[in-house]
Amino acid sequence: MRGAECSLTLGPAAAAAARADLLLVLHTAGDGRLLRHGADVPCPEGGLFVHDPAEPLTLREPGPFTLCVVRVPREAPALTDARLRALTRAHPRPGGPLAAVLAPLAAALATADTPYSPGTALHLAGTVTALTALLAVEPEGPGPAGPGTERRALRHRLLAHINDHLGERDLAPAGVAAAHHISIRYLHKLFADHGSTMARWIQHRRLEEARRELARPRGGASGVAAVASRWGFAGAAHFSRSFRTAYGMSPSDWRARHCRGEWP
DSSP states (O other): OEESSEEEEEOHHHHHHSTTEEEEEEEEEOOEEEEETTEEEEEOTTEEEEEOTTSOEEEEESSOEEEEEEEEETTTTOOOHHHHHHHHHSOOBSOOHHHHHHHHHHHHHHHOSSOOOHHHHHHHHHHHHHHHHHHHHOTTOSOSSSHHHHHHHHHHHHHHHHHHTTTOTTOOHHHHHHHTTOOHHHHHHHHHTTTOOHHHHHHHHHHHHHHHHHHSTTGGGSOHHHHHHHTTOSOHHHHHHHHHHHHSSOHHHHHHHHHTTOOO
């Protein structure tokens, strides 16, 4: 998106076009001011921010500017509503450890001249989603060693345990907490501190793995019900509803598009 001296406003029309998405915005050239939620803040060159199209936004530029915009499905980062609101109200970040990784990736995706293969696009989408989620919960990076280091290490072990047991339908907080010798209350606190819940994270990871399986060249050999069962969903109907909510299409449509080599 390019322009000259102007005011750019996104409102209801933009929200209707991208109501299921968040917008990851990179200000690659220019030096403007961002107006939203009653705040008027600098938006320097290299500024990175996440915007909810349902909210009004005005970007004022004194001269030529360039924006790179990448859509991220609203449900994909697996964040709580409160954490998601905080992310979409954060000021543009011109730097930081995560922004340094995410900004060039967003620019490359927004300006790619040729489409990626379905498999490559799938992995890139997962990477952007994961980094966007991290931008919400660790905006200043992991920080120095201290009391939080042990909690982060424990949380990584919990996530690894969940990944190893995703296919088990009875995967639940009580069993995970017992396996790591912590209380259920403390387990919930560890997830809450990172803007999510264990149930939401499990749902997110199951959907991601099911989506990857359906997109593989041989993924079509398994029916939707079999994929749902393999990744711990209660049934095909529940899986299909959850998949459509997260990705805006049915599992069958997703598989068909990838089998044809298309990318939505």
